[in-house]
Amino acid sequence: MNFNLTDEQRMIKELAREFSQEVLAPAAPVLDQTEEYPFENCRKMGELGLMGIEVPEEDGGTGADTVSYVVALEEVSKACAATGTIMSVNNSLVCHGLVIHGTPEQREKYLRPAASFELIGAFCLSEPEAGSDAASQKTRAVRDGDHYIVNGAKNFISSGGVADFLVAFVVTDPDAKPKHHGISCLLIDTDTPGFSAGKPEEKLGIRGANTSELFFEDCRVPISNRLGDEGRGFQIAMEVLDAGRIGIAAQALGIAQASLEASRDYALERVQFGKPLARHQAIQFMIADMATRTEAARLLTLKAAIKKHRKERYSLESAMAKLYASETAMWAAHKAVQIHGGFGYIREYNVERYFRDAKITEIYEGTSEVQRMVIARHMLRD
DSSP: OOOOOOHHHHHHHHHHHHHIIIIIHHHHHHHHHHOOOOHHHHHHHHHTTOSSTTSOGGGTSOOOOHHHHHHHHHHHHHHOHHHHHHHHIIIIIIIHHHHHHOOHHHIIIIIHHHHTTSSOEEEEOOBTTBSSOTTOOOOEEEEETTEEEEEEEEEEEETTTTOSEEEEEEESOTTOSSGGGGEEEEEEETTSTTEEEOOOOOOSSOTTSOEEEEEEEEEEEEGGGBOSSTTOHHHHHHHHHHHHHHHHHHHHHHHHHHHHHHHHHHHHHOEETTEEGGGSHHHHHHHHHHHHHHHHHHHHHHHHHHHHHTTOOOHHHHHHHHHHHHHHHHHHHHHHHHHHGGGGGSTTSTHHHHHHHHHGGGTTTSOHHHHHHHHHHHHTOO
8 A cells, every 4th residue: 555645645735734834823722712613714725625625626626535635634633623623524524425425406506615615514413312322313304295394403513503504314214123224314504494503512622613503493404405315314424424534533643743743842942950851761752652653643544545535445444543543632632731841731832722622533423432343343243
């Protein structure tokens, strides 16, 4: 497996790096404090082609491969993990499902403007009683002529409070056996009467990325807005989440790399006991381990990305990459705070934010425990 980047992949990586360091990095501490959604910066990313990297050019996207997406998202997340969340959701959870399952009409109405971030989409799976157990959906859609009537609620929805449309999973057959065969996927415009969003959640990290609870009260959704066949929603969700886990692995990788670079620079500058921290073996060992684990996470993420681009099965690889990269991000951010000592505990230094941002990568799009379940299921098949 060749991990060397092509000219196109390097170009996209450099584009993302330049924009991230010039625009996103200075804005990140401000977004963290104000919790404001970075509309302007994300729309600029849409203009640069970073919001629809794998979307075919004929659908308004960049038409690049998954490796290009991974290296670009790492650069964005290294500068601002909150913006990395928005980029990951848009590319992986919103656009990917539309690329695979969208009708020509759906691709024109939703995919094209989502790829340029002219419209903001949100992926709506989690519910108050359906987190890791995604098959236990309660939001109900009942057929009424050529419409569905949707009632229910979703929670922890990234970009939910600012979205123009939703990729929402609903129960269309509550008596289905097994129950996940009764779940369908609907594209719901947020100006639909009966839809409302709760106040933005106040979060530990990724504070500039809007997260909201959503409510549906007799929302009429045209049957033509169903994504895929009725009863295929759960399969669509799992397929999309496989791709999404590569995105979260890339986001986590960016946080880990940022933690490593900040620690290296601080260790070279900070003097203790008459010499730079970098000359103390305890610090050297921490930075060596950070570098090694970050590179291992990068290789796992690239392997998953390459398999996805080749259209090979990649569920195992994406779970491994997401598990290892997210736990590496949390571990590396913890070490970065430790290396910075008291300065790592104050907001003047970015590692405090990295530490808070890293935690969510172990939780959303499948907790670390869920990833281990997925990996074990693959490894223990008869």
